[in-house]
Amino acid sequence: MRVLVTGLSTFWGGRLAQALEARDDVEVIVGLDTREPRVPLERTEFVRSDSSYSILQRIVKATQVDTVLHTHLIVDSTRVSGRVLHEINVIGTMNLLAAAGMPGSPVRNVIVKNSGLVYGASSRDPYFFREDAPRSGPPKTNVERSLLEVETFLRDFASDNPHISVTLLRFANVLGDHLETPFSAALRSPIVPEILGFDPRLQFVHEADVVGALMYATSHDVPGVFNVAGDGNLPWSEICTIVGKRRIPMPPILTNIAAEPLRMTGVLNLPPEMLDLLRFGRGLDNRRYKRAGFRYRYSTAGTVEAFAQGLRLERTIGSNTPTYQYQREVEDFFRHSPAVLRRDS
Template identity: 45%
Template sequence: HEAIDGVDFIVSDQSYSSLARLVKKSGVDTIIHSFLVLSTASTPSRSLHEINVIGTMNLLAAAGQSSSKVNKIVVKSSSLIYGSSFRDPSFFTETTPRSSKPKTEVESSLIEAESYIQEFAEDNPYVDLCVLRFPNVLGPTIESDLSQALIKGVAPVVFGFDPLLQFVHEDEVLRVIDFVMSDSISGVFNVASPDRCPWSRVYGKAKATPLIIPPFFTAQATALYRALGIAKVPSELVDLLTYGRGIDSQKLAKLGYKYLYSTEEAVDKFAEYASSLRGRAVPKPLASIANP
């Protein structure tokens, strides 16, 4: 990490097992939990559960201990929690139930992690707890399965489908976190500009070549693409690129939040960046996540 005045960087294991001691020793009053893994592409199921579920449980236990001064927790979650299915509504609100059972370990882990977060919020009403559900995040310092494919100049496309998607720019993520930190805001919030963009327009703007995924034998096709180093397309991403997803963020807007970028503008900004990297060494991202 680069040195930042007034900031101490402390290395912890991925399950946050040492966090209780750190919270007690430092006397921190705010925790931002942004370490949830959102892809099965490069994280084994056991590690994914340890990070998302056990890590969240340890974080909440640390924040809720008797000596804790924590009064604000912000969790960066994902719209992946809603899944993607042909039965889905056009837009999910924060209370809309899934229209299908979770199909992947990452979806199950998010649901379980958020269930513990909800229990903590009910048991600790003095703590302002915000859960922010973001769609796909794009930006030069964020690594995701989709963004890395676009930077390579390829776009996974499920044959016969052109789903509508939402995107937020990485600057928007920081801006929203700052917004909910500035007041006594708590609850679960979808975070996305209301407009959606066809996937074909997204990869067209990025000048990426379609990488066709057959609607049948998809696992074999995606395994081949991964083995060849072309693209990582986990099953949750295949579902997204088949059916799309829309989230309704009116709840956040009613609190006065105004978006810096629309979906289209976030895509334009990233597409320009991705196109500029063709033929050059890709800089190492500051954050490695995956945002289906």
């Protein structure tokens, strides 16, 4: 298998490249990003590209990759500006799919890591979204709009290219020891926000299960749309109890305006998508991917518990997030110098 990973320097790109390197059936791993990888990699080839992947057709032709793992979709609107978001999510995916679907393309598998954000969060929602359930209302934010647009591209791409297996995974909110999300940031901070009078049920998926779910799609032919979320759900109050944090109430009306001072002072960055979740919660029906054979290691409660244990460890020994400084010359030496004995030689 020859795999192309987008967003190599992001958390997920790095994690997946590492997981792919451990597999013997993966011959080539090509990682794309604008920045250098931030995790140690043994044999992944890093290619610097612009954020919208305009050089992708050449790369696909040159490397003859058969699997594309598209992990680089921004789901956290606090990270980048609206324009960059559009560039990465919409234009990036468009160019990626154009390259994967060009005449004579070697690509046979496209796997996309999307988010449950595409379902939105409102009072009219079902408690558990099935993959074919429609949104209850039109998208409200840039992130939601761009992710929905990505899905439209994918649907068209899948119907234009019936010989390519397209897997679209929609993930619940992720928690883990190393990942930074608005939720993990909120749960790390000494005071955790809640919306007064609301105690929504939320669902989480463990970062190990995210990697596992994406890897499962690379090794099994599972075309289609799948939700990925830990079993069950937990009220926000219980999540805070497990993590051992006290909640501070935010007003139930004009919540977005009340969150603004927190954002401006940098105390907490609460994107509007998160405020909706803290009001209505969201549940994904995770049974279709289970029927396709995937096994979860963490339930929602297990995910939160594991996150809480990681926090306790961190309080004692400090942050144990590994850091890695990428150096082109060193990496090139290990990959290409005739002096290095490589595993397959």
